[in-house]
Amino acid sequence: MAAVTVRLPDGSTKEFDERVTAFQLAESIGPRLAKAAVAATVDGVEVDLGARLPDGAEVTVVTSDSEAGRNVLRHSTAHVLAQAVLRLWPGAHFAIGPVIEDGFYYDFELPGGAHFSDDDLERIEATMREIMAEDQPFVRHEHTIDEGLALFEGQPFKREIIEAVGAGQDEVDAAADGASAASVSTYWNSPAFSDLCRGPHVPATGRLGHFALMRVAGAYWRGDDKRQQLQRIYGTAWESDKALAGHLHRLEEAERRDHRRLGAELDLFSFPEEIGSGLAVFHPRGGTIRRLMEEYSRQRHVAAGYEFVNTPHITKAELFETSGHLDWFAEGMFPPMELDGGHQYYLKPMNCPFHILIFKSRQRSYRELPIRHFEFGTVYRYELSGVVHGLTRVRGMTQDDAHIFCSRQQMAAELHSTMTFVLSLLRDFGLDDFFLELSTRPEDKAVGSVEDWDEATEALRTAALAMDLELVLDEGGGAFYGPKISVQARDAIGRTHQMSTIQLDFQLPQRFDMEYIGADNARHRPIMIHRALFGSVERFFAILLEHYAGALPTWLSPEQVRVLGVRDDHEEYAHKVADRLSAVGARVSVEPADEPLGARIRRAKLLKVPYILVVGDDDVAAGTVGVNRRGSELPVRGVEVVAFTDQLEREIAERRLPESAP
């Protein structure tokens, strides 16, 4: 047999006397690599370790500690999950079991309409460990469509996937499940179990084991809410117990930062049941933070040439008929109220039509453009009960909403300055890791000419590219009336959040017959840009809270300094210090000495107050304070009041951010 040469990622080559498997290649390179190997790529295609390598192939060994390798582990673990469920519930149907971020899931339908309970997860996990102990091989087979259908007799979901392929439909989706136009592939583990799958898989189930089942949930078959609901089990799998523990720890960390938990602990906001789902009230501390966010935003908007407007919360139905909202957004709106002899009034879900009416209140000249109307506009949306979530998905929210009306010639410059403005504002709040997403024309529900869409999309793209940030394309993700750019921010623990949106709109100006008089004395239609930088104040609040784990920068903290006297006869001095700080605009409180100092310090720490000042005999005598700064190990004694006041004043004025994320 002819010698075989394969090329490795570092550019080197290796020769063999015969066609070796990917695993043999790994072994020939080193035992550690062979041990870590879970799959390989040959000329860019992922294959099993057992695959024989063709001559001249470019081969990469995929190891379990890479993202690709973990995905192989997760996919294989998902198969074991399915096998365990079929072992425990004979006659169960299994649907799909893909890899997702940090884990996997598998969808099932249990016989007799049974459902998984939390206790079942433990049983399933135990059975999975048995299967792993059995070290069953993953053996790949290719089948024709008919063979596949026969093999999955009694498994309607598998057959549906295969049938879709046979009918020449849905090829792309089906390929992911192990089917291509000509054939389907399966992985055989034991006489009792094989699964439709594209692979690759680890060589045997003994290779797995660092996994956990997380939860059960319902999920629609094929994600379609018209179709039946299946039982989904979520799990996670990693290359080692250490990596698994790390993941579980990250989940705990995220839970610790959960804004709903922090909102209660820090006494910021609540959702009284008496008011209704998704409707928040902000307590004094939360209200202070909101006020500070809004005040700073207002200040920046004034400087950026926005004008402030105010509009009501309800309106006659006709306004939303004109805007088109009742055609395409009605299900997102609260039902109408009937008033004034049959007139229907709606709570507003968006502010745009109101701002348009302000534009239209008199004739406009090109000399006025661009006109930028800004409002903290409170809107109400009837979110389905299952989607309401903390402050991030609510039924009543306040948008930092503005609409820019400009000429086509001004559009590019406006987009550019808006983008610059957005990023600058977000950075001032301490978010600095961004990428942009460009959402283009939705195929099925777009209105307006393709030329308009193209022009608008290009204008957005140009503005986005000028920001020198990563730009991701969201094909077909735009609203029906225009394309949009959204700013995505990564927070302190690496999660991404959609923040600002900048949306171009040719439609509403037309629907409302907006116009201005140009230099040519003719009527022209303005372009409209919708933009919200926080998105909603509530949501931005939640993101900031989680980003800082509740320890907001001093300038945003509801209570910046708490002064504690060591004994109650230090209280007079404590108040003197507090007055000095209040005089420079700081938010300060003094707590009486009715508890031991340690307990009072603990309370202040739990509230994440940036500065705790302790004053005792020495301080009264010397005019100093003891400074216990949030995040620092040791307090600093004997700081001159003037020196502390000066540095605090500077820190607030500069809106300084915490030195390191907490």
Next chain:
RNA sequence: GCCUGGGUAGCUCAGUCGGUAGAGCAACGCACUCGUAAUGCGUAGGUCAGGAGUUCGAUUCUCCUCCCAGGCUCCA
């Protein structure tokens, strides 16, 4: 809206195989006057989410509604 799991004191939770409930923290009172993350003792606090049904009797079983969590679908 759909699926699963929940709702017991202000918070975190225990408990009742159907006989109306308990802890820790918090609150309140008294004592303690203290130098950097929990002082001690005491008191009060619950239509066991709400409603209906079954039952001699329901916080417990059944049904409905509301609210919450995690998903699905949707979305700022």
